[in-house]
Amino acid sequence: MEQHTSRRVLCVGLCCADIINVCDHYPKEDTDQRSADYYWQRGGNASNSSSALALLGANVEFLGTLVRGREFLTDDFAAYGIHADQCPVSEESPDVKGAVAVIVINRQNGSRTIMAAINHVPELKMEHFQNIQLHNYKWIHFEGRQNIDEIEKMIQRVQEYNTSCNTDQRISTSLEFEKPRLPGLGRLLDQVDYVFVSKDLAVSRGYQNKEEAARGFMHSCRPGGTVICAWGDDGAAAKTGSDDVITSLVYSPKTVVDTLAAGDTFNGATIFALSSGLDVGGAIRFGCMVAGTKCGMVGNKGIK
Numbered sequence: 001m002e003q004h005t006s007r008r009v010l011c012v013g014l015c016c017a018d019i020i021n022v023c024d025h026y027p028k029e030d031t032d033q034r035s036a037d038y039y040w041q042r043g044g045n046a047s048n049s050s051s052a053l054a055l056l057g058a059n060v061e062f063l064g065t066l067v068r069g070r071e072f073l074t075d076d077f078a079a080y081g082i083h084a085d086q087c088p089v090s091e092e093s094p095d096v097k098g099a100v101a102v103i104v105i106n107r108q109n110g111s112r113t114i115m116a117a118i119n120h121v122p123e124l125k126m127e128h129f130q131n132i133q134l135h136n137y138k139w140i141h142f143e144g145r146q147n148i149d150e151i152e153k154m155i156q157r158v159q160e161y162n163t164s165c166n167t168d169q170r171i172s173t174s175l176e177f178e179k180p181r182l183p184g185l186g187r188l189l190d191q192v193d194y195v196f197v198s199k200d201l202a203v204s205r206g207y208q209n210k211e212e213a214a215r216g217f218m219h220s221c222r223p224g225g226t227v228i229c230a231w232g233d234d235g236a237a238a239k240t241g242s243d244d245v246i247t248s249l250v251y252s253p254k255t256v257v258d259t260l261a262a263g264d265t266f267n268g269a270t271i272f273a274l275s276s277g278l279d280v281g282g283a284i285r286f287g288c289m290v291a292g293t294k295c296g297m298v299g300n301k302g303i304k
């Protein structure tokens with residue numbers, strides 16, 4: 001494995017096991033049928049985004065709670081070259097069983113239907129983030145989860161670090177605002193440099209297209225902040241300050257076979273581009289290109 005000495009990108013959030021059944025058509029409730037394929041892969045939004053970053057060549061680390069006995073997930077991080085050695089490890093118990101997502105992929109259109117069980121895996125706390133040596137990182141991406149107060153403390157720690165260091169040592173921050181069921185995350189939008197808003201969340205707030213959503217969420221961001229909004233098979237949009245909305249077309253593969261983690265791949269690839277110095281327009285185009293490529297294949301190993 002290549003040894004990086006550059007500052008890392010850190011992805012903070014969930015790692016889970018994805019159990020995937022591929023079906024020839026979406027199953028009817030209360031029927032008994034064969035699936036066309038079955039496999040498992042490492043999942044979780046921040047975990048998937050770190051995979052995209054690693055495959056693209058970034059020096060990347062994941063931080064999230066792992067559960068003892070699930071070394072196959074740790075091994076998979078290692079196989080991708082993702083550092084995961086600062087993750088807290090919870091003991092397995094009758095309650096804490098490790099997060100699992102059962103997923104049905106429909107072969108006809110690549111759709112993914114996800115049922116996730118977090119199984120009481122403890123969310124990351126500030127005490128786990130406290131010992132991270134911030135000078136080792138150039139970008140920290142937070143998956144928006146229910147530990148909102150703890151995420152806020154982590155972001156504040158990065159902000160304090162940023163005010164105390166030289167400009168070239170500053171850490172860029174981003175937050176994924178994905179789940180309509182976690183509206184409380186909205187109060188963190190003006191605390192980071194980049195906000196990734198999902199189509200699901202935007203639609204739940206009444207936005208009908210990516211441009212409207214980017215304009216609308218900009219009002220909740222900090223001056224100089226950027227909103228990025230991926231919009232399924234309509235590409236993505238971004239908005240910074242008073243500039244016009246920038247858009248990217250979708251990059252459609254010949255056949256859409258697997259859209260699982262398209263959004264996480266988009267986020268990882270866009271962060272890769274931004275943290276490598278690309279402007280926002282170039283970065284969302286790159287994000288769409290990589291995510292589109294991913295949709296044309298099973299899993300993500302061929303995106304690089």
Ligand code: ADP
Pocket residue numbers: 198199230231232233234235236250251252253256259260261262263264266287288289291292293295
């Ligand atoms: P999520 O996986 O979070 O639901 P989206 O569906 O919004 O995320 O997709 C994220 C990105 O993945 C889009 O901006 C687009 O670039 C790409 N993408 C998603 N669906 C397709 C598709 N059917 N064809 C090509 N690219 C797609």
